[in-house]
Amino acid sequence: xxxxxxxxxxxxxxxxxxxxxxxxxxxxxxxxxxxxxxxxxxxxxxxxxxxxxxxxxxxxxxxxxxxxxxxxxxxxxxxxxxxxxxxxxxxxxxxxxxxxxxxxxxxxxxxxxxxxxxxxxxxxxxxxxxxxxxxxxxxxxxxxxxxxxxxxxxxxxxxxxxxxxxxxxxxxxxxxxxxxxxxxxxxxxxxxxxxxxxxxxxxxxxxxxxxxxxxxxxxxxxxxxxxxxxxxxxxxxxxxxxxxxxxxxxxxxxxxxxxxxxxxxxxxxxxxxxxxxxxxxxxxxxxxxxxxxxxxxxxxxxxxxxxxxxxxxxxx
Amino acid sequence: xxxxxxxxxxxxxxxxxxxxxxxxxxxxxxxxxxxxxxxxxxxxxxxxxxxxxxxxxxxxxxxxxxxxxxxxxxxxxxxxxxxxxxxxxxxxxxxxxxxxxxxxxxxxxxxxxxxxxxxxxxxxxxxxxxxxxxxxxxxxxxxxxxxxxxxxxxxxxxxxxxxxxxxxxxxxxxxxxxxxxxxxxxxxxxxxxxxxxxxxxxxxxxxxxxxxxxxxxxxxxxxxxxxxxxxxxxxxxxxxxxxxxxxxxxxxxxxxxxxxxxxxxxxxxxxxxxxxxxxxxxxxxxxxxxxxxxxxxxxxxxxxxxxxx
Amino acid sequence: xxxxxxxxxxxxxxxxxxxxxxxxxxxxxxxxxxxxxxxxxxxxxxxxxxxxxxxxxxxxxxxxxxxxxxxxxxxxxxxxxxxxxxxxxxxxxxxxxxxxxxxxxxxxxxxxxxxxxxxxxxxxxxxxxxxxxxxxxxxxxxxxxxxxxxxxxxxxxxxxxxxxxxxxxxxxxxxxxxxxxxxxxxxxxxxxxxxxxxxxxxxxxxxxxxxxxxxxxxxxxxxxxxxxxxxxxxxxxxxxxxxxxxxxxxxxxxxxxxxxxxxxxxxxxxxxxxxxxxxxxxxxxxxxxxxxxxxxxxxxxxxxxxxxxxxxxxxxxxxxxxxxxxxx
Numbered sequence: 001x002x003x004x005x006x007x008x009x010x011x012x013x014x015x016x017x018x019x020x021x022x023x024x025x026x027x028x029x030x031x032x033x034x035x036x037x038x039x040x041x042x043x044x045x046x047x048x049x050x051x052x053x054x055x056x057x058x059x060x061x062x063x064x065x066x067x068x069x070x071x072x073x074x075x076x077x078x079x080x081x082x083x084x085x086x087x088x089x090x091x092x093x094x095x096x097x098x099x100x101x102x103x104x105x106x107x108x109x110x111x112x113x114x115x116x117x118x119x120x121x122x123x124x125x126x127x128x129x130x131x132x133x134x135x136x137x138x139x140x141x142x143x144x145x146x147x148x149x150x151x152x153x154x155x156x157x158x159x160x161x162x163x164x165x166x167x168x169x170x171x172x173x174x175x176x177x178x179x180x181x182x183x184x185x186x187x188x189x190x191x192x193x194x195x196x197x198x199x200x201x202x203x204x205x206x207x208x209x210x211x212x213x214x215x216x217x218x219x220x221x222x223x224x225x226x227x228x229x230x231x232x233x234x235x236x237x238x239x240x241x242x243x244x245x246x247x248x249x250x251x252x253x254x255x256x257x258x259x260x261x262x263x264x265x266x267x268x269x270x271x272x273x274x275x276x277x278x279x280x281x282x283x284x285x286x287x288x289x290x291x292x293x294x295x296x297x298x299x300x301x302x303x304x305x306x307x308x309x310x311x312x313x314x315x316x
Numbered sequence: 317x318x319x320x321x322x323x324x325x326x327x328x329x330x331x332x333x334x335x336x337x338x339x340x341x342x343x344x345x346x347x348x349x350x351x352x353x354x355x356x357x358x359x360x361x362x363x364x365x366x367x368x369x370x371x372x373x374x375x376x377x378x379x380x381x382x383x384x385x386x387x388x389x390x391x392x393x394x395x396x397x398x399x400x401x402x403x404x405x406x407x408x409x410x411x412x413x414x415x416x417x418x419x420x421x422x423x424x425x426x427x428x429x430x431x432x433x434x435x436x437x438x439x440x441x442x443x444x445x446x447x448x449x450x451x452x453x454x455x456x457x458x459x460x461x462x463x464x465x466x467x468x469x470x471x472x473x474x475x476x477x478x479x480x481x482x483x484x485x486x487x488x489x490x491x492x493x494x495x496x497x498x499x500x501x502x503x504x505x506x507x508x509x510x511x512x513x514x515x516x517x518x519x520x521x522x523x524x525x526x527x528x529x530x531x532x533x534x535x536x537x538x539x540x541x542x543x544x545x546x547x548x549x550x551x552x553x554x555x556x557x558x559x560x561x562x563x564x565x566x567x568x569x570x571x572x573x574x575x576x577x578x579x580x581x582x583x584x585x586x587x588x589x590x591x592x593x594x595x596x597x598x599x600x601x602x603x604x605x606x607x608x609x610x611x612x613x614x615x616x617x618x619x620x621x622x623x624x625x
Numbered sequence: 626x627x628x629x630x631x632x633x634x635x636x637x638x639x640x641x642x643x644x645x646x647x648x649x650x651x652x653x654x655x656x657x658x659x660x661x662x663x664x665x666x667x668x669x670x671x672x673x674x675x676x677x678x679x680x681x682x683x684x685x686x687x688x689x690x691x692x693x694x695x696x697x698x699x700x701x702x703x704x705x706x707x708x709x710x711x712x713x714x715x716x717x718x719x720x721x722x723x724x725x726x727x728x729x730x731x732x733x734x735x736x737x738x739x740x741x742x743x744x745x746x747x748x749x750x751x752x753x754x755x756x757x758x759x760x761x762x763x764x765x766x767x768x769x770x771x772x773x774x775x776x777x778x779x780x781x782x783x784x785x786x787x788x789x790x791x792x793x794x795x796x797x798x799x800x801x802x803x804x805x806x807x808x809x810x811x812x813x814x815x816x817x818x819x820x821x822x823x824x825x826x827x828x829x830x831x832x833x834x835x836x837x838x839x840x841x842x843x844x845x846x847x848x849x850x851x852x853x854x855x856x857x858x859x860x861x862x863x864x865x866x867x868x869x870x871x872x873x874x875x876x877x878x879x880x881x882x883x884x885x886x887x888x889x890x891x892x893x894x895x896x897x898x899x900x901x902x903x904x905x906x907x908x909x910x911x912x913x914x915x916x917x918x919x920x921x922x923x924x925x926x927x928x929x930x931x932x933x934x935x936x937x938x939x940x941x942x943x944x945x946x947x948x949x950x951x952x953x
Contacts, residue, residue, distance in 0.1 A: 086527030
C-alpha cells in the first residue's frame with residue numbers, strides 16, 4: 001500500500017504581469033520526508049512554495065493544483081488558508097532579523113501563533129513559548145521572551161523563527177534559504193537544529209536553497225529547478241553520486257571543492273534566460289553541453305530513468 | 317533612556333538660543349524701527365530720544381545681552397506701538413488662535429491618517445487615486461486661495477456662514493476647514509507612503525505565513541511600525557499650533573496671534589515680533605522633544621543601544 | 626621574493642562617541658601581520674566581525690592603522706587623500722561584493738571602465754577607447770555591453786564590468802572583498818576562473834577576502850583565518866583546510882555543508898559569534914573553544930610556526946588535538 005503524499009503539487013503555473021515565473025511544476029512530498037528544492041536565483045523555487053500557501057501578491061496569476069493531505073489550497077477561502085498557515089504548514093524565511101516585527105517582543109510574536117492556532121490564553125502561551133525557546137536552544141529562555149529582535153543576533157532570531165514555526169505543531173515546515181544570511185558556524189548550528197527537530201517531531205520538511213551543500217546536509221530527497229521547471233528529482237545520495245541532467249552536472253562541476261586536487265572549475269557558459277526571452281523547447285538548451293537539435297523543438301518530458309529518479313532531458 | 321532624554325533636552329535648548337539669536341539679528345538688519353514708527357520729517361533729536369529710550373543707541377552686542385538677560389527674567393519687552401508688555405499682548409491673542417488651530421489639528425489627523433491608510437490598503441484602485449488627488453489638491457492650493465474660495469462659496473453665494481470676524485462658533489468653521497484641508501492632504505500622502513513601505517516589509521509576510529488574518533496583521537503588525545514616521549509629521553504640525561494660522565487669520569480677520577505678528581512685523585515692533593518668535597520656537601522645540609519621547613516608546617530600537625545577547 | 630604588500634602588526638581601533646557615559650571601543654583589527662608576494666593570492670577568511678574587511682581597507686591605505694605599518698612595494702603607505710596616495714591607486718585596486726552599488730547608475734559601462742584612465746591621465750583619447758575594448762574582451766564582455774547601463778546587465782556581467790574597471794590602470798595588486806558572494810554558483814565559477822586566468826596572464830597579486838572557504842581554497846596560494854581581529858591560523862590552503870589545527874579553523878571547515886558523506890564528525894560550536902566591542906580577555910576564541918583551558922582565558926596566544934610551515938595562534942597547538950577533535 002503506497003503512502004499518500006502530504007503535499008501534492010500538479011501543473012503549477014505562476015505568472016507576474018504576464019511573465020511566467022513557474023512553467024508547470026509537479027511535486028510530491030511525503031509525510032516525515034526531508035525534501036530539498038535547489039536552484040539558482042530566478043528558477044522559481046521560492047515562488048513554488050509561496051504560491052502553494054497563497055503568499056504571493058494578489059497580482060500574481062496562479063494555475064494548477066496544490067493539495068495538502070487531499071485538501072485543495074489554490075483558490076481556497078482566506079479563512080481556510082489562515083487556518084492552515086502556521087497551523088498545519090509553517091514557513092521560515094531567509095533573513096530572520098528582518099522577518100521578525102521590530103516593535104514586538106519575540107515572545108509575543110511566538111505567543112501569537114499559540115493563541116491563534118492552539119487556542120491558548122496568555123499565561124499558558126507564555127509557558128509554552130518558554131518551552132519552545134528551550135527546545136530550539138535559546139539560552140536564558142525566560143528572559144529572552146521579552147527581548148526585541150534587534151537585541152538578538154541573526155542566529156538567535158532564526159531560532160525564534162523556528163520556535164514560532166513549531167508553535168503551531170505543523171505537519172510540514174518550509175524553510176526558505178534558512179541559513180543564507182548567517183555565518184558559517186551559526187549555519188552549522190541551525191542546520192543541526194533543523195535536522196534534530198525534524199527527526200523529533202516527525203514532520204515533513206521542505207528546504208529551499210541555492211546551496212547544494214545545505215540541501216545535501218539535511219535532505220533525503222532533492223528536486224533541482226531551472227527556469228521555472230523541475231529538471232531532476234531523486235534521492236539526495238543518488239543526485240550527488242549520479243547526476244543525470246546536464247544542468248545538475250554543471251552545477252556540481254562548478255562547485256569548488258575542499259578536498260582533492262585543485263582543478264579549474266567547469267563553469268556553465270552563458271546565463272539564465274530572462275522570463276521574456278525563453279528559448280523554445282528546453283530552457284537549458286542554449287547552455288547545454290549535450291544539446292541536440294531535438295532539444296529545441298519541444299520541452300522535454302519529466303520521465304523516470306530509474307526507480308524514484310526523474311529527469312526532464314531527452315539525452316539522459 | 318535617561319541619556320536619550322537628557323541629550324534631547326540639551327539640543328532643544330541650543331535650538332532655542334539659535335532661533336532667538338537669528339531673529340534678533342535679522343530684525344535689526346531689516347530697518348531702523350525709529351524711522352518706521354516716526355515720520356521721516358521728525359526732528360533728529362526726537363528720533364535720537366526715541367532711540368535712547370528704547371536702548372537702540374547701544375552697541376548691538378549690548379542689546380543682545382540685555383535681551384537675553386530680560387528673557388531670563390521673564391520680561392519680553394514693551395511693544396513700541398502700544399506701550400504694553402509684549403508678552404501680555406501675545407498671550408491675550410493665544411486663545412483665539414488656539415480656538416482655530418486645535419480643532420484644525422484634530423481634524424487633520426482624524427481625516428488625513430485614515431485616508432492615507434485606506435489609500436495604502438487599496439493601492440492603485442480608484443479609491444486610492446481619488447483620495448490622493450484630493451490630498452494633493454488640499455496642500456497645493458495656497459491657504460489664502462482656499463480660504464477665499466470657501467468664503468466665496470459658503471459665505472457670499474450660499475450665505476450659510478459668516479465671512480470673517482470672530483463671532484461665535486459658526487464663524488470659526490471656515491477658517492478651521494481652511495487650515496485643516498491642507499494639513500490633512502499632507503498627512504494623507506505621508507501616511508500612505510509610510511503604510512506602503514511597512515506593508516512591503518518581510519515581517520508582514522511572516523505574519524501572513526503564521527496565519528494571522530489580514531485585518532489583524534494590518535492593525536497589529538503594520539500600524540505600529542507605520543506610526544513612527546507618521547508621528548514625525550504630526551509633531552511638525554504641533555509646532556504650528558501657535559502661529560501657523562497667519563494667512564488664514566488675515567483672510568478671515570480673525571484676531572489671533574497671526575494677525576498680531578503681521579502688524580508687528582510691518583511696524584518693526586521688535587519686542588512683539590521677538591516674543592512671538594520665541595514662543596513659536598519654544599513650541600516647535602517642545603513638540604519635537606515630545607515626538608522624540610514618543611519615538612522611544614514606539615520604536616524599541618531607539619532605547620538603550622541594542623546590545624547583542 | 627620581496628613582498629609586494631606588507632602589513633606589520635597593524636591594529637585598527639574605532640572609538641565611538643558618547644556625550645555622556647563610556648565611549649565604546651571596537652578593536653576591529655588587533656596585531657595582524659601578513660604579506661602578499663607579487664603575482665600570488667593571499668586569502669583571508671572569517672565570519673562577520675572578524676576584521677577581514679577592515680584589514681582589506683588598511684591594506685589599500687583607505688584607513689590608517691592605529692598601530693603598526695603598511696608597506697607597499699617597499700615604501701610606506703601614504704595617508705589617504707594625499708596626491709601620493711592617489712597616484713598609488715594606479716597600482717592597487719579594490720573590488721567589492723555588490724557590483725550594482727559599485728557602479729554609477731547613470732553612466733555607461735564603457736564610460737566607467739575608462740574613468741580610471743581619465744582620472745590618472747593615462748593614454749590619449751583614442752588609445753583609451755581601444756584599451757576599454759580590450760578590457761571588455763579580457764573579462765568576457767562584448768563591445769555592445771559597453772554601451773549599456775549597469776541595470777541592463779546581469780549580476781555576473783556587472784561584476785565583470787567592475788573587474789574590467791579595476792584592471793584599467795594595469796594594477797599589480799587587487800584587493801577583492803567578497804567579490805563572488807552575491808553571485809549564483811554557475812556565475813561564481815565563471816568569475817573565479819577569470820580571476821585565476823587574469824592573475825596568470827598579468828601577474829597580478831591578490832588579497833582575496835571571503836567568508837567562503839571553498840572559494841578561497843580554489844584560488845588562494847596562502848590563507849589566513851581571522852577571528853575577532855586576530856589571525857588564528859595561516860599557511861597553505863590545502864594543508865590548513867585538509868587538516869586544520871586551530872579549534873576555530875576546525876569548526877569553520879567542519880561547518881561547510883558537503884554533498885556526500887562526511888569525512889569526520891561535524892563540530893558545532895556553542896555560543897554566538899563574538900561582539901568586537903566586547904572582547905574577552907586572553908585568547909579571543911576561548912569562550913567558544915571546545916578545548917580551552919584556564920590559561921587560555923588569561924594569555925593571548927601569538928602566531929607560532931609549526932613544523933609543516935603553517936602559523937597557529939593557540940596555546941594548545943603543540944598538544945595533539947586529534948583525540949580532542951573526535952570527542953568534540
